[in-house]
Amino acid sequence: MLTPAPTRSRDATATRSAILASAREAFARSGYDGAGVREIAGGAGVTAMMVNRYFGSKEALYAEVLDQIFGGPRILTEALIHAPDAARILAEAVVDMTAAGAPQLDGFVIPLRSASNPRALEIARDRIEANHQADVAGALTGPGARERAGLILAVVAGLQSMRQTVEISSLVDADRDELIRQLAGIFSGLIAG
Amino acid sequence: MLTPAPTRSRDATATRSAILASAREAFARSGYDGAGVREIAGGAGVTAMMVNRYFGSKEALYAEVLDQIFGGPRILTEALIHAPDAARILAEAVVDMTAAGAPQLDGFVIPLRSASNPRALEIARDRIEANHQADVAGALTGPGARERAGLILAVVAGLQSMRQTVEISSLVDADRDELIRQLAGIFSGLIAG
DNA sequence: CCCGTTTGTCTACAATTGTAGAATAAGAAT
DNA sequence: ATTCTTATTCTACAATTGTAGACAAACGGG
Numbered sequence: 215m216l217t218p219a220p221t222r223s224r225d226a227t228a229t230r231s232a233i234l235a236s237a238r239e240a241f242a243r244s245g246y247d248g249a250g251v252r253e254i255a256g257g258a259g260v261t262a263m264m265v266n267r268y269f270g271s272k273e274a275l276y277a278e279v280l281d282q283i284f285g286g287p288r289i290l291t292e293a294l295i296h297a298p299d300a301a302r303i304l305a306e307a308v309v310d311m312t313a314a315g316a317p318q319l320d321g322f323v324i325p326l327r328s329a330s331n332p333r334a335l336e337i338a339r340d341r342i343e344a345n346h347q348a349d350v351a352g353a354l355t356g357p358g359a360r361e362r363a364g365l366i367l368a369v370v371a372g373l374q375s376m377r378q379t380v381e382i383s384s385l386v387d388a389d390r391d392e393l394i395r396q397l398a399g400i401f402s403g404l405i406a407g
Numbered sequence: 408m409l410t411p412a413p414t415r416s417r418d419a420t421a422t423r424s425a426i427l428a429s430a431r432e433a434f435a436r437s438g439y440d441g442a443g444v445r446e447i448a449g450g451a452g453v454t455a456m457m458v459n460r461y462f463g464s465k466e467a468l469y470a471e472v473l474d475q476i477f478g479g480p481r482i483l484t485e486a487l488i489h490a491p492d493a494a495r496i497l498a499e500a501v502v503d504m505t506a507a508g509a510p511q512l513d514g515f516v517i518p519l520r521s522a523s524n525p526r527a528l529e530i531a532r533d534r535i536e537a538n539h540q541a542d543v544a545g546a547l548t549g550p551g552a553r554e555r556a557g558l559i560l561a562v563v564a565g566l567q568s569m570r571q572t573v574e575i576s577s578l579v580d581a582d583r584d585e586l587i588r589q590l591a592g593i594f595s596g597l598i599a600g
Numbered sequence: 601c602c603c604g605t606t607t608g609t610c611t612a613c614a615a616t617t618g619t620a621g622a623a624t625a626a627g628a629a630t
Numbered sequence: 631a632t633t634c635t636t637a638t639t640c641t642a643c644a645a646t647t648g649t650a651g652a653c654a655a656a657c658g659g660g
Contacts, residue, residue, distance in 0.1 A: 244523055244525075245522060245523030246523065247440045247441065247523045248440065248523035248524060248525075325573060326519065326522060326568060326573075327522045327523055328523065329438060329519060329520045329522060329523075329568075329572050329573075330437055330438030330439065330440045330441035330520055330521065330522075330523050330524075331441060331523075332437075332441075335572065335573065338573065339573050339574060339575065342573060342575055343575055343576060347575055347576075347577055351577065358582075358585050358589070360577045360581070361577060361578070361581045361582065361585050361586060361589065362589060363577060364569065364575055364577035364578040364581065365566075365578070365586075365589055365590070365593075367565075367569060367575065367578075368562070368565035368566045368568070368569040368570075368578065369561070369562055369565050369593075370565070371565040371568050371569055371573075372560075372561035372562050372563070372564040372565020372566065372568065373558075373561045373565065375519060375522070375561070375564050375565065375568065376557065376560060376561040376564055377561075379522050379528065380518060380519075380522075380528065380531065380532050380535060380564075381532060382532065382535055382536055382540055382557055382560065383536060383540075384540055384544065384553040384554060384556060384557035385554070385557040385558070385560075385561065388553070388554045388557065389551075389554065392551050392554050393554060393558075396551070396554065396555060396558055396596070396597065397558070399596045400558075400562075400593050400596065400597075403589070403592045403593065403596070404589065404593075
């Protein structure tokens with residue numbers, strides 16, 4: 215019972231997490247409606263039926279992907295605790311994570327790309343409210359902290375949308391430092407109140 | 408040949424624009440993938456085939472919807488020309504147009520809700536770049552006007568996403584004046600440079 | 601060595617999708 | 631009134647979707 219995993223080709227937990235990882239990529243790339251179960255399963259090297267075997271349904275898989283993402287490190291709030299110049303640190307983080315390359319901020323990409331599906335939207339809303347929104351609001355002080363937290367999320371989401379999804383040129387090939395400078399100004403105002 | 412339209416039930420141009428209007432609503436509600444041709448046609452009181460007859464394909468219809476929207480009044484730039492306090496006027500306009508009720512800013516809602524489809528995304532990108540982006544950048548002066556214009560679009564898009572699509576509570580039931588105040592601060596910095 | 605459980609695939613189905621072609625009906629022209 | 635044009639619908643098809651059930655194969659314990 216304690217065989218330490220001797221290169222077995224039939225590993226349930228490995229398959230499960232392979233599907234989860236593939237789904238995360240696929241959802242980030244194409245959104246809920248755009249990613250097919252066969253495509254997701256193919257990316258994990260298995261058949262489409264495995265999705266239903268391990269997760270019950272595509273919708274449940276989507277929910278678990280979001281749970282995994284929001285269970286991970288809180289990227290926004292981590293930047294907010296760096297006391298004096300939290301605005302600049304946050305700006306740098308956001309600009310780099312919304313750059314052309316790999317999207318690490320898929321907690322936003324996935325919900326935004328899935329906005330054509332009401333059910334997917336609902337699932338994402340719950341997670342965002344319970345995690346990002348609550349965390350950011352908790353890191354702020356003063357009056358209107360909740361509104362300001364929401365605005366920070368909105369700015370991040372908008373930047374993400376415009377840089378990685380719509381890909382408007384002025385933001386895609388913008389100067390990194392200039393972008394950081396402008397964003398730091400925005401965040402500074404929202405953090406201070 | 409000059410019958411002035413005596414309540415005829417078979418009017419080509421009327422049907423065409425009925426489909427266009429229904430498509431605009433449907434796309435704003437469900438995005439490109441979420442809105443079916445039968446649903447769109449039904450909203451116009453006709454059969455699904457009329458879509459292909461009048462527009463060739465669903466994709467072409469989508470493009471024409473966006474053309475109609477971006478051919479209309481430039482809402483953002485109109486606010487930007489009000490010289491001294493353009494920031495506040497813009498903030499008010501944006502907050503009101505992203506309120507819970509009717510979405511008048513569908514030039515953003517539709518592309519954002521259609522982000523699961525690569526082709527729809529591409530079509531929207533062209534329009535946004537050629538219209539909004541160019542207009543806003545033209546209304547700004549000083550260095551980095553292009554980046555700042557892009558950021559204004561990003562902020563508007565993010566607010567729209569979070570208030571009308573994801574519907575996070577902190578922004579949905581936020582105090583209007585407080586929201587305007589914060590946004591005016593953001594826009595002020597972006598307009599001035 | 602063999603049996604039972606787990607892990608996986610195969611075939612298939614019902615629904616929905618966008619779209620095509622033929623058939624119909626309504627209006628205008630003669 | 632009859633023909634011609636044009637707007638509209640009907641039927642249908644091929645593809646894709648998520649999902650279900652039966653079957654096959656690999657593993658582990660006896």
